[in-house]
Amino acid sequence: MLKKVPKQARSEHMVACILAGATRVLDAVPLAEATTNHIAEVAGVSIGSLYQYFGSKEAIAHCLLHQHLEQTVGLLREIRIASRGCPVEERMRLSFLEVLRDHRSHPMLHLNLTAVTQREDFPPSQLKQVVGRMIDEIALGLAEEHPEADPDEIRVCATLRHQSSMLLAHAALDRRRFGQDSLVMDYFDTLSAAQLSLLDRRPVRRAPQSS
Amino acid sequence: MLKKVPKQARSEHMVACILAGATRVLDAVPLAEATTNHIAEVAGVSIGSLYQYFGSKEAIAHCLLHQHLEQTVGLLREIRIASRGCPVEERMRLSFLEVLRDHRSHPMLHLNLTAVTQREDFPPSQLKQVVGRMIDEIALGLAEEHPEADPDEIRVCATLRHQSSMLLAHAALDRRRFGQDSLVMDYFDTLSAAQLSLLDRRPVRRAPQSS
């Protein structure tokens, strides 16, 4: 990802500055419209230095995405541990609220980073690993609630939760549709319950309570 | 939308070619990276001709989106009319399968068109109208099933269905995660039932705090 691993304090600070600049820039314009010169300028770093550490514009985006995923995984772990003992719905909701908060603070950024992921030429290895760790973390949470469930099934379910949380959080950014968060949370609760019921092998389909 | 309305057969063919080319190109790369020259080349049309009918790169994307939405609205209507008498779940599923098939045939394209929609400078009127018609069409389907429901509530529900169908269809594109459609349909059925139950005012959620 990084062209050169920063060893000295100065280098580390440089890389941090560049990423901070990139965060600000990519939170305002799509990656394709963001220029490296602009990122360097906002970062308060010379364009030459930027290329000392990042081989290309995409490398910056990838690094940012990586950094962000790592951060989120950490947060989710903390919440999982801290919320032990709470009712399921509450635990699910707490995690999602964290994701939501994160998206709300950098609306465009997440759209951009997701777009990077969708590219055909998306580079695998490094980033796939972090996504994997994210799924693992979610799976851990589900396993705590359903110790009896098949691990494979739990992973599939975790993957779905990850996907849908991201999608819902993105959608929630559109204030025109989701004016109030209560609507989003309602939606989330419904989704979440449905998903959990899938895990219970007792599908909700066909008007369950109406019988 | 179009700079000049094609009158002769030749012109119509030209516009069709350009849109076909744009479809192929935008199904491969994000709009920001697609070049007008490339679109023209793939369309087998000179760049000058492209600009004879479309004032800008964005105009092409907008036209494509418009065309596609119109098509989908039409399909949904046909399905709604043809499926009268079938059980609810079946009707819902038929519509969604259509959406899914469409996404599957042009995976990237839909991602791109959605991205266009998210742009801040997204132009209103023309396209917003078609999105409106789409919601209306979904609302009609719901109203047939719930004639007693409040029209406003139906529209909200229709909007949510539209959103979630899109989200699910997008997610389903990721073959790495949804290898078999049965999984997607399971997911859809669950979601769909949950949403319908919301309309019934009998939420699916298990043990909400309100009890």
Place this chain on the structure above:
Amino acid sequence: MLKKVPKQARSEHMVACILAGATRVLDAVPLAEATTNHIAEVAGVSIGSLYQYFGSKEAIAHCLLHQHLEQTVGLLREIRIASRGCPVEERMRLSFLEVLRDHRSHPMLHLNLTAVTQREDFPPSQLKQVVGRMIDEIALGLAEEHPEADPDEIRVCATLRHQSSMLLAHAALDRRRFGQDSLVMDYFDTLSAAQLSLLDRRPVRRAPQSS
């Protein structure tokens, strides 16, 4: 000049329309910014027809210039003949007023046509002839006043008059400098007198009357 000499009434009308359109367009924008499509549109003629009669954009400008010079030569002749018997200054002034009026009615056009003349690749023969006739006409006027003067000298003087009249008329278009025509005419009279004195072989130089 013309690709094809119009023979029929319809063709002549066509050419007239094109030239009228070109006049309107070139009176608004510099030749380099005027497009043939725009000229055709303003002329109410198809672009294909325009190229039927004029081989290129420049051909139109040249034709316009030619037409205009012919017209001016004719006007100057009429004035010369009609003003016989008037005092010299009056005669000179009458001619210049005609030139000035013409420039005032199509300010930009003259600037443009002059610019065409200045081009390095300005084509000779045809247009040079008309300019020659213009000089001849002016020379005739001077000869009537100075029958005793050497013909060659008269031609040089006529050339100077032509040049300076054009220049002065152009300059007079700049209302910021020449707010009132009286100033222009004052200037013209001074110039004119100085030129006539050159012809008298009694140069004005060095404060003539102050001695």
Place this chain on the structure above:
Amino acid sequence: MLKKVPKQARSEHMVACILAGATRVLDAVPLAEATTNHIAEVAGVSIGSLYQYFGSKEAIAHCLLHQHLEQTVGLLREIRIASRGCPVEERMRLSFLEVLRDHRSHPMLHLNLTAVTQREDFPPSQLKQVVGRMIDEIALGLAEEHPEADPDEIRVCATLRHQSSMLLAHAALDRRRFGQDSLVMDYFDTLSAAQLSLLDRRPVRRAPQSS
């Protein structure tokens, strides 16, 4: 005027090269037909570098015009100071010879720069100031000769002198008409005397109607 002020020696050289190239190009073709790529090529500089310092094609022309006017103002000042004590005609002639020499060395260039001035969208401030300084300089010369004259009248006269010098110098470029400079100088002397006499309030005109 300049997008970025050159600080290092290298940058200054770059800007100098670009302006030199632009001078050569604009001395051959009208601004509208000069391409930035061509200017860059002739200047031996990459197109990117050109745009590093000049925001647009027009910016180059304006800068060139500015530079040239500054230079001329400086020259005229030097001549005025150096020629103190010489007879009036001599002083006037010396200044004009300088202008003439300048035009002769870059015939088309001056035509082009003047054309730039005539554009409707001609930007004010910066360039207008230099033109103002030019008039001021000429006025200073006149004031030395006519200390008793009204300052306002001197400025009007200076403006006229500036105009007519330019016009005459432009006209003199046409070697077909002004084969020898003696003719131009004769013409200039006559004009100059006439103008000075205007300032003396004793018009040269022969037999005006006011007598």
Place this chain on the structure above:
DNA sequence: TATGAATGAGTATTCATTCAT
């Protein structure tokens, strides 16, 4: 190592001109 000047391939768009109808 840090800098930022220099580079030039690449982009959207225009417009003179051709030619099938």
Place this chain on the structure above:
DNA sequence: GATGAATGAATACTCATTCAT
């Protein structure tokens, strides 16, 4: 002849990337 759709070379300008200082 008249039309206007089609063409594509050409243009102004941008920006990722390199490299001399």
